[in-house]
Amino acid sequence: MSTTSTPLKDTGVGKKAAGPVEWLDDRIGLAGLVRKNIRKVFPDHWSFLLGEIALWSFVVLLLTGTFLTFWFQPSMAEVPYDGSYDPLRGLEMSQAYASTLNISFDIRGGLLVRQIHHWAAALFMAAIIAHMLRVFFTGAYRKPRELNWLIGIGLFAIGLIEGFAGYSLPDDLLSGTGLRFVDGLIRSIPVVGTYIEFFVFGGEFPGELIIARLYMAHIFLLPGLLLGLIAAHMVLLVYHKHTQWPGPGRTEKNVVGYPMLPVYAAKAGGFFFVVFGFTTLMAATLQINPIWAYGPYNPSEVTAGSQPDWYMGWVEGAVRIMPNWEFTIGPQTISLNVFIPAVLLMGILFTVLAIWPFFESWVTGDKKEHHLLQRPRNAPTRTAFGVAGMTFYGVCWIAGGNDIIALKFNLDIFTITWMARVLVFVGPVIAFIVTRRICISLQRKDNDAILHGYETGIIVRSAEGSYAEAHAPLPPEKAFALTARPRVPELTAPVSEDENGVANPDGRKARLRAWAKRFFYAHDVDKPTRFEVEDAAHHFHDDVYPPHDFPDDFSGVSETGVPKQH
Amino acid sequence: MRFLSTHRRHPLAGYAVLLFGLLLAAALYAAFAPGKADADTATNDPAKIEEGRELFLVGCASCHGMNAEGIMTVAGGNYGPSLVGVGAAAVDFQVGTGRMPMAQSAPQAIRKEPVYTDEETDALAAYIASLGPGPAVPDEEYTDVSEISQEELTRGGEFFRTNCTACHNSVGAGGALPSGRFAPSLQGVSEKHLYEAMLTGPQQMPVFSDDVISPEDKRAIIAYIKNVQNQPQAGFGGGGLGPVVDGMFAWIIGIGGLVAVAVWLAAHGARVKKKRS
Numbered sequence: 001m002s003t004t005s006t007p008l009k010d011t012g013v014g015k016k017a018a019g020p021v022e023w024l025d026d027r028i029g030l031a032g033l034v035r036k037n038i039r040k041v042f043p044d045h046w047s048f049l050l051g052e053i054a055l056w057s058f059v060v061l062l063l064t065g066t067f068l069t070f071w072f073q074p075s076m077a078e079v080p081y082d083g084s085y086d087p088l089r090g091l092e093m094s095q096a097y098a099s100t101l102n103i104s105f106d107i108r109g110g111l112l113v114r115q116i117h118h119w120a121a122a123l124f125m126a127a128i129i130a131h132m133l134r135v136f137f138t139g140a141y142r143k144p145r146e147l148n149w150l151i152g153i154g155l156f157a158i159g160l161i162e163g164f165a166g167y168s169l170p171d172d173l174l175s176g177t178g179l180r181f182v183d184g185l186i187r188s189i190p191v192v193g194t195y196i197e198f199f200v201f202g203g204e205f206p207g208e209l210i211i212a213r214l215y216m217a218h219i220f221l222l223p224g225l226l227l228g229l230i231a232a233h234m235v236l237l238v239y240h241k242h243t244q245w246p247g248p249g250r251t252e253k254n255v256v257g258y259p260m261l262p263v264y265a266a267k268a269g270g271f272f273f274v275v276f277g278f279t280t281l282m283a284a285t286l287q288i289n290p291i292w293a294y295g296p297y298n299p300s301e302v303t304a305g306s307q308p309d310w311y312m313g314w315v316e317g318a319v320r321i322m323p324n325w326e327f328t329i330g331p332q333t334i335s336l337n338v339f340i341p342a343v344l345l346m347g348i349l350f351t352v353l354a355i356w357p358f359f360e361s362w363v364t365g366d367k368k369e370h371h372l373l374q375r376p377r378n379a380p381t382r383t384a385f386g387v388a389g390m391t392f393y394g395v396c397w398i399a400g401g402n403d404i405i406a407l408k409f410n411l412d413i414f415t416i417t418w419m420a421r422v423l424v425f426v427g428p429v430i431a432f433i434v435t436r437r438i439c440i441s442l443q444r445k446d447n448d449a450i451l452h453g454y455e456t457g458i459i460v461r462s463a464e465g466s467y468a469e470a471h472a473p474l475p476p477e478k479a480f481a482l483t484a485r486p487r488v489p490e491l492t493a494p495v496s497e498d499e500n501g502v503a504n505p506d507g508r509k510a511r512l513r514a515w516a517k518r519f520f521y522a523h524d525v526d527k528p529t530r531f532e533v534e535d536a537a538h539h540f541h542d543d544v545y546p547p548h549d550f551p552d553d554f555s556g557v558s559e560t561g562v563p564k565q566h
Numbered sequence: 567m568r569f570l571s572t573h574r575r576h577p578l579a580g581y582a583v584l585l586f587g588l589l590l591a592a593a594l595y596a597a598f599a600p601g602k603a604d605a606d607t608a609t610n611d612p613a614k615i616e617e618g619r620e621l622f623l624v625g626c627a628s629c630h631g632m633n634a635e636g637i638m639t640v641a642g643g644n645y646g647p648s649l650v651g652v653g654a655a656a657v658d659f660q661v662g663t664g665r666m667p668m669a670q671s672a673p674q675a676i677r678k679e680p681v682y683t684d685e686e687t688d689a690l691a692a693y694i695a696s697l698g699p700g701p702a703v704p705d706e707e708y709t710d711v712s713e714i715s716q717e718e719l720t721r722g723g724e725f726f727r728t729n730c731t732a733c734h735n736s737v738g739a740g741g742a743l744p745s746g747r748f749a750p751s752l753q754g755v756s757e758k759h760l761y762e763a764m765l766t767g768p769q770q771m772p773v774f775s776d777d778v779i780s781p782e783d784k785r786a787i788i789a790y791i792k793n794v795q796n797q798p799q800a801g802f803g804g805g806g807l808g809p810v811v812d813g814m815f816a817w818i819i820g821i822g823g824l825v826a827v828a829v830w831l832a833a834h835g836a837r838v839k840k841k842r843s
């Protein structure tokens with residue numbers, strides 16, 4: 001730490017607060033705990049703020065959601081609408097829909113708050129996924145953080161359901177269509193589907209209970225779970241301490257960054273206002289979910305462009321591209337056309353996500369603790385798997401908007417569907433191969449920079465008249481960061497027999513594991529050895545333009561010939 | 567359109583609209599008031615029919631045949647369908663919205679600048695109407711929605727949601743149909759053409775004859791469409807295309823913008839000083 005700060009108790013505020021704080025401390029004695037945690041250190045990198053975007057948009061959701069509960073009525077009882085929106089006045093509709101219209105048109109600030117709430121929800125899910133991807137691609141889930149990863153998966157899953165429940169509450173035509181979709185999902189579960197449907201909807205769809213039930217889940221059960229899990233997530237985070245990028249002075253045993261107070265708390269607190277301000281700005285300028293335009297839900301109506309909110313879009317897409325496989329066994333209709341792409345696929349996604357950390361450590365045999373993050377390129381196979389998964393998700397997602405794409409780009413909707421059907425299988429494979437190659441090339445490039453320095457952009461003419469670009473050694477901090485990764489482990493063939501010729505009892509499993517490990521590491525480029533680095537260092541002296549001639553603050557010349565600042 | 571919608575709150579906008587409205591009313595009066603009398607007779611006016619026939623021979627016969635009997639392709643398909651009995655309304659719609667004469671062979675004839683003047687369109691309509699009975703161009707009584715009652719407006723909405731939104735989307739933003747066809751946006755379509763579209767059911771669109779939806783209900787639908795399209799928007803609306811566009815905004819503007827802030831925050835901390843010693 002290079003900053004020095006005045007101890008809190010010596011500041012003006014500190015002196016004034018001392019009395020009450022002492023009073024409190026005498027009674028609940030938290031000082032020790034706080035004193036210890038107040039100096040917790042958090043490292044700084046923009047991608048560590050993705051989780052915070054999720055956190056703060058959740059807080060925004062709580063605040064705006066509370067406002068909405070003052071006026072929303074979770075009832076499916078029919079009432080004639082008599083609010084101020086002309087084109088619907090006199091129409092019979094559920095109280096839920098009517099009260100949402102009232103919030104939009106007759107409650108001061110209601111529409112703005114509704115729009116903030118909806119944008120914050122869209123942002124919350126986006127931030128969760130972005131945050132999860134950052135955790136995945138940097139290997140932050142490795143021991144000891146597997147539990148926090150699992151909590152994260154729980155948050156992701158509950159967030160999905162929470163968002164869906166909210167989307168269904170206003171009981172407009174889109175909500176109802178979305179509920180109908182989920183009803184189909186539930187029913188497609190073989191054998192028990194219909195029973196579950198009756199249980200969930202209290203009878204046949206849509207029934208008269210579902211809005212009230214969803215409301216309870218949306219404002220009480222799910223937020224409660226989210227809140228509890230987020231608290232656990234944060235406690236574990238503080239307990240494990242945050243991971244950090246490798247760099248000088250940063251090891252697996254320490255954390256370099258800001259203390260919780262005053263710096264980090266100020267930054268994080270400030271970021272809350274940025275997130276809140278940002279969602280408010282979006283809500284004030286961008287329309288979202290104009291329920292009055294959709295009309296009240298009526299099972300006999302539907303609108304072109306019916307879509308779920310974006311985070312369910314990939315499920316919608318998977319259903320859209322699934323061939324129509326359906327058959328009956330006796331009285332049972334088995335709807336594989338819905339069951340596979342929706343229920344099964346979602347199950348697979350969450351299962352794969354949940355077991356990944358354990359699977360990876362089984363494959364690599366790595367049981368050590370990790371507090372230093374990995375750059376995505378330094379785990380090429382993992383990164384490639386991640387990108388392949390994103391490609392799969394992306395293709396499904398695009399397929400979910402096939403009608404909008406067809407309309408806006410003048411394409412044939414069937415062509416898009418067929419392309420998606422092919423791409424959903426081929427795309428991930430191509431993405432895997434390409435990503436892994438890119439990672440490996442980047443590893444080579446790093447090694448090159450370590451051994452031969454970086455390109456300065458200075459072209460030198462030698463005495464013989466040949467031209468060459470001068471290289472300069474990397475600044476030491478940079479070279480350190482690049483080499484602060486573990487070596488690629490040696491890959492040995494599994495022993496199928498011991499020296500006495502006795503077959504290894506778990507030979508099959510060991511062989512499988514060895515194969516997986518080879519697949520995981522085989523193409524990795526190892527970092528240069530100490531000898532190679534020292535050897536390469538000598539060559540700088542034979543260089544056309546010896547680096548020690550550069551001024552101290554020099555770090556290369558850009559394409560336009562201007563000296564760069566590193 | 568963009569210019570209009572962004573400037574609609576300009577202090578002078580009210581006067582401009584008023585002025586425009588007055589001019590329009592005057593122009594409409596000039597166009598229709600005297601024409602009304604002979605509009606009825608026009609359909610039977612032999613001179614008008616003859617004028618229409620000549621226009622038809624030049625502009626339409628190549629596809630629809632010399633006597634509008636239609637032309638078959640070699641494969642047995644329709645090069646241009648028979649127009650006998652399609653009525654004046656179909657011609658007025660197809661020619662008035664610029665769909666006919668069709669420009670190139672596409673999955674569907676699209677809306678474009680009309681090629682014919684109103685007079686010529688009338689003449690063409692008169693000619694086709696003379697070939698066989700068919701729906702006539704609607705009376706102004708059913709396309710004038712200025713006097714619509716509250717109750718009718720709400721009813722129009724119900725009819726619209728039941729019959730039209732499945733293809734045209736709930737704000738009339740349009741929707742995709744199989745094989746590269748689509749239900750077009752209803753933004754800016756005139757009252758008369760809305761009516762005629764329902765009456766004649768162009769291409770993939772079903773016909774909503776007067777038995778299915780009475781002329782009064784058609785007027786209510788038109789009133790609803792016009793009313794909804796003139797409602798103020800709660801911010802830039804992504805064209806009413808719904809959640810797909812919202813999701814795009816959430817990622818690009820929301821996450822994109824916040825990440826930009828995060829990058830800035832992480833780069834401008836108390837501890838981050840100019841590197842390099």
Ligand code: HEM
Nearest residue numbers: 048050051052054055132140148149152153155156242243
């Ligand atoms: C409600 C949703 C979530 C909230 C509010 C949230 C919040 C946070 C915050 C503020 C951090 C610390 C800053 C950071 O590293 O970004 C964090 C760390 C972490 N999160 Fe989440 N998160 C959520 C969901 C998830 C999900 C879906 C996963 C993965 C499946 C996950 C896994 C992790 C892990 C492993 C860490 C530790 C990272 C490290 O120390 O480098 N979280 N979370």
